[in-house]
Amino acid sequence: MKVGVVLPVYHQEREYIFECIESMEKQTFRDYKLVIVLDGPNDETVSAIKEASKRLTIPYQIIDRKENRGISPTLNEGFKLLHDCPYLTWISSDNRHDPNFLERLVATMDQTTPETVLVYSFYRRIDENGKPITYTKAWYEYVEYFMTRPKEEIFQNCFIGCSFLFKREAFNKAGGYRDKFPNVQDHDFWIRLLQHGDFFLLREYIMEYRFNGKYALTTNIPPEQLTMESMASSIDVRKQIGNLPKVSVILYSHNHVNTIKYAIQTLQQQTYRDFQLIVIDDGSTDHSPDAIHSTHDSRLVPLLLQHRGKTKSLEIALQYCTGEYVLFMTGEDWLDPEALRLMVQKMNSLPLNTELLLSNHKIWYNRRGRLVPGPIITGQSYTSSTSNESNLPYAVLYRISSLKKDLSNAVDSLVENHFFQLNRKNNNTHWMNMALYHKRI
Structure with missing residues (x-):
């Protein structure tokens, strides 16, 4: 037959x-x-x-x-x-x-x-x-x-x-x-x-x-x-065939339908190509999932979750990382086209005990649909705890081997700062004085 x-x-x-x-x-x-x-x-x-x-x-x-x-x-x-x-x-x-x-x-x-x-x-x-x-x-x-x-x-x-x-x-x-x-x-x-x-x-x-x-x-x-089981299978096969990018970018989205596509586009336009893109949709009630699914990129790992909150969503996403380095983003923000290349290049040149690479981020104020440029927040200011949204440590590249993933006590609105403070130790950080991350407020 x-x-x-x-x-x-x-x-x-x-x-x-x-x-x-x-x-x-x-x-x-x-x-x-x-x-x-x-x-x-x-x-x-x-x-x-x-x-x-x-x-x-x-x-x-x-x-x-x-x-x-x-x-x-x-x-x-x-x-x-x-x-x-x-x-x-x-x-x-x-x-x-x-x-x-x-x-x-x-x-x-x-x-x-x-x-x-x-x-x-x-x-x-x-x-x-x-x-x-x-x-x-x-x-x-x-x-x-x-x-x-x-x-x-x-x-x-x-x-x-x-x-x-x-x-x-x-x-x-x-x-x-x-x-x-x-x-x-x-x-x-x-x-x-x-x-x-x-x-x-x-x-x-x-x-x-x-x-x-x-x-x-x-x-x-x-x-x-x-969704989670499908992506676990995807990661499992990637590991079997040696498809292990150097960097894992975790992009968090909740009702970011107006900005998520642009955030993804800035990642696709990175001059550095060796990364996986884990995009979390945290129970959006708008059309954000459609925007994510319409992305044509084999590096994408989409995780469409119930509304778990940002902290729990990031914990889940970390289970799917295959990269040596990890960068966190939010669906309303974007990266400079050279961001990953410059950060990876710098991290590669640093001693192995350097676990966090800090850069600067530029603030953009959303005023009735128009973006108004704000100040540049330097990575040096990340070293102190903050409750100010504009001063949170966004532009940080973590070495995954030393990343502590326990976010049980984190507050969603301040999870970036919690993560940073949890993983920062004496003499394990390095600051590069460049604004590579753009934060929409």
């Missing part, structure tokens, strides 16, 4: 199972085998699977396992039985597939370059009753924009979706699915698959994804947990 399809099943609605299997029976492409792996489902689900599968006229096999092991082991078990199939995919038991679903994916894979290891397509959404979810034209434009990305951006966003076909050879090289990140096993697999070839987008809608189904993972797992 040319194509192997795995259908993993835990608990599922009887109606959804029949609709899913019927849609696979109606496939115009017939050179495929279906392996249904029952991952310890309830009796009603088992009964529905066995009854619905009787309608299949293509080769199929049912693995009736009583023990629930999770999605990754279940997929690997199914794909192991499809070892002779050069193309592989898997489907969810609550989705429906157009008759040309496999035909279009296979034809596209056949027509792409030999380096292509994954073909994926657009998909439509249906509700729990199987009715189409109606969205505006602008929404569809956004989805197509979101899914049309350079393959390297899979590190920051899972833009593949639920309609895909990949090569068996690449699957083997990637090591199959891992249980290390059980709630985002698909994103984790795409990131690892990226290391073995190219991705190709088929710009057609060839299946239906059921939104808010009773047993859907995205229904039962909080978005914050999915």
Whole structure:
């Protein structure tokens, strides 16, 4: 068989199972085998699977396992039985597939370059009753924009979706699915698959994804947990392949929709390129998350959190740092284009016991939408505690190996000063007299 399809099943609605299997029976492409792996489902689900599968006229096999092991082991078990199939995919038991679903994916894979290891397509959404979810034209434009990305951006966003076909050879090289990140096993697999070839987008809608189904993972797992686990997977793979930038920039945003894009742009325009950009959205109620997701940069590590407060958000972000040095920013501020280059160059020249590099920051006053220049605050003034927003220690490069990360007693509005005072010791700081950070007040 040319194509192997795995259908993993835990608990599922009887109606959804029949609709899913019927849609696979109606496939115009017939050179495929279906392996249904029952991952310890309830009796009603088992009964529905066995009854619905009787309608299949293509080769199929049912693995009736009583023990629930999770999605990754279940997929690997199914794909192991499809070892002779050069193309592989898997489907969810609550989705429906157009008759040309496999035909279009296979034809596209056949027509792409030999380096292509994954073909994926657009998909439509249906509700729990199987009715189409109606969205505006602008929404569809956004989805197509979101899914049309350079393959390297899979590190920051899972833009593949639920309609895909990949090569068996690449699957083997990637090591199959891992249980290390059980709630985002698909994103984790795409990131690892990226290391073995190219991705190709088929710009057609060839299946239906059921939104808010009773047993859907995205229904039962909080978005914050999915985001954090996805980025943990991303960092894990980056470490495996040696993608370890020298600097980690942590950019904090809460309702900074009017300024966050510019803050990110000033980082993208840095003459120094070897850094990761961890952008935290701390439960914004404006469109800040959209601005973050629209950023095209494989160095980006987006963390979309519930509203945790600045202190807790920074604690979380520090868990994702891979750099030797760390710089903190806020979504309303920006950097001079030479900032990172000059600070890293200076830090590299200093003794290893130098743990904090201070520079200066320039104040800008926001007056009815117009920025009015203010004073330059020197790094020398950081050495004393302050409760003045304009005098907080913003322009500081920390050496992560000596960074104390306990912020339990910090006040959100003064967290920069708390961090600085916590990590400052005698003779472990160096000041460079340059204004490299711009603070909007």
